Amino acid sequence: MSDKKITLIGAGLVGSLAAVFLAKRGFEVEVYERRPDMREENISAGRSINLALANRGIYPLQQVGLMQQVEKMLTPMKGRMVHDLEGNQNLQPYGQRDEEVIYSVSRADLNTLCMDSAESEGNVTIHFNQKCTSVDFENQLLTLKNELTGEECQKPFVRVIGTDGSASAVRDAIHSVQSEHNYAEQLGHSYKELCIPAGTDGEFQMEPHALHIWPRGGYMLIALPNMDRSFTVTLFMPNEGEISFTAIDNEEKLLAFFNEHFPDAVPLLPELNKDFFENPTGHLATVRCSPWHYQDKALLIGDAAHAVVPFHGQGMNCGFEDVSEFDAQIEKFAGDWNKIFAETDKLRQPNGNAIADMAIENYITMRDSVRDEKFLLKSALAFELEKRFPDRFCPRYSMVMFHRLPYAEAQNRGVIQEAILTELTANVDNLEMVDFENAESLVKSKLSEVDLNPI
Ligand SMILES: Cc1cc2nc3c(=O)[nH]c(=O)nc-3n(C[C@H](O)[C@H](O)[C@H](O)COP(=O)(O)OP(=O)(O)OC[C@H]3O[C@@H](n4cnc5c(N)ncnc54)[C@H](O)[C@@H]3O)c2cc1C
Structure with a gap:
């Protein structure tokens, strides 16, 4: 018993x-x-x-x-919606098949x-x-x-x-x-939750089917949609330093910081002051x-x-x-x-x-690399290699998010794949310039066949 x-x-x-x-x-x-x-x-x-x-x-x-x-x-999210400093938005899909979304x-x-x-x-x-x-x-x-x-x-x-x-x-x-x-191990960065409410028409104020990111190098803002048409927004930032939770200690500094780094988010955050100074800081x-x-x-x-x-x-x-x-x-x-x-x-x-x-x-990918041309080229090439060699090559993000092979295997294969992507994109600016004969030989010699969804 x-x-x-x-x-x-x-x-x-x-x-x-x-x-x-x-x-x-x-x-x-x-x-x-x-x-x-x-x-x-x-x-x-x-x-x-x-x-x-x-x-x-x-x-x-x-x-x-x-x-x-x-x-x-x-609420399905198809990719990262990257917001630049001018407020332009660019969707970077997470996967290349319809079902490759996160929720x-x-x-x-x-x-x-x-x-x-x-x-x-x-x-x-x-x-x-x-x-x-x-x-x-x-x-x-x-x-x-x-x-x-x-x-x-x-x-x-x-x-x-x-x-x-x-x-x-x-x-x-x-x-x-x-x-x-x-x-x-402390990361040395913390987070704060803010809110973008539904608009006056009761609808989402940004594209709902995306995870929004404002990547700014050492820190970032992200937003995920909610069923009530609001977004939960999270600011990730260092604890100490010039741009940090410690440095932003009054409303004036907060608004100046947001106006400079996240200008398109400011009109969408009516309770910015209250949220920032009253919500707890998560470590x-x-x-x-x-x-x-x-x-x-x-x-x-x-x-x-x-x-x-x-x-x-x-x-x-x-x-x-x-x-x-x-x-x-x-x-x-x-x-x-x-x-x-x-x-x-x-x-x-x-x-x-x-x-x-x-x-x-x-964290580095989200707050920084997503703005980098080489990162975008490698991501596009990773999708292309997945199409050409589906039994061997699967982008690391996809292995982690859309499949169930052990994380440790995804990590190991990810290291090999990153080396292949680095070699193939070393002296090229676009996919058309990639040497796909070399790609085939690298993939077949370095990556074994993979079972992406073991029982
Ligand atoms: C900002 C942020 C964003 C995140 N986003 C994601 C995401 O998008 N996707 C994802 O997969 N994960 C995400 N996570 C991680 C996720 O929140 C955790 O991995 C998850 O909550 C772990 O669940 P858990 O039940 O193990 O622990 P918890 O959720 O922490 O639950 C532990 C429970 O135990 C109780 N408890 C604690 N101590 C005691 C005690 N001594 N006696 C009795 N009860 C106790 C607590 O009250 C709590 O209810 C995020 C985390 C953070 C901080």
């Missing part, structure tokens, strides 16, 4: 989806969540109001039959759907306002603090899954008894740790194991993929929890590290 009990810490996106998977396998699931129930209290959903959902996140939602409901919440989705709506779905299974209980403060593995006891009353209590557990996000208490507990490494870090499990007692998934910076739009997608992979190991090693946890850890850790690296790289 005890083998049917699982405790989750955290009912965020990953915890509530994990609860759905586990419930469907017949487990009795207890979830302890620090915050109040977002379905009853008007609390912010936490970081980032909306998120980009892509194939890796969609697949697990399909596995548990939630995609039909999720589809109603989605903007509300964090709160998706989290609510996963919690509702978990509870509707009948064997999941979510306890709100319960913060896990420590895990005693020897006696298999959790200490929980009621966030409303301050009271502490202890609860027994059989197995605990840490889905408690980047500042995970379960991670700290595992690493207090067994640790190779556990650290957060960005990459969490890397090992191991992600402890014996047959505990496992980390989602941001608890691998918080990544948000520039590839993959944190949640990766966390959902963790859940699906964990479920596959439960199926494979039926009841052998040492193996289930160890294998999930072994399979996911290299991939968590790979997406962490690629997410940091993508």
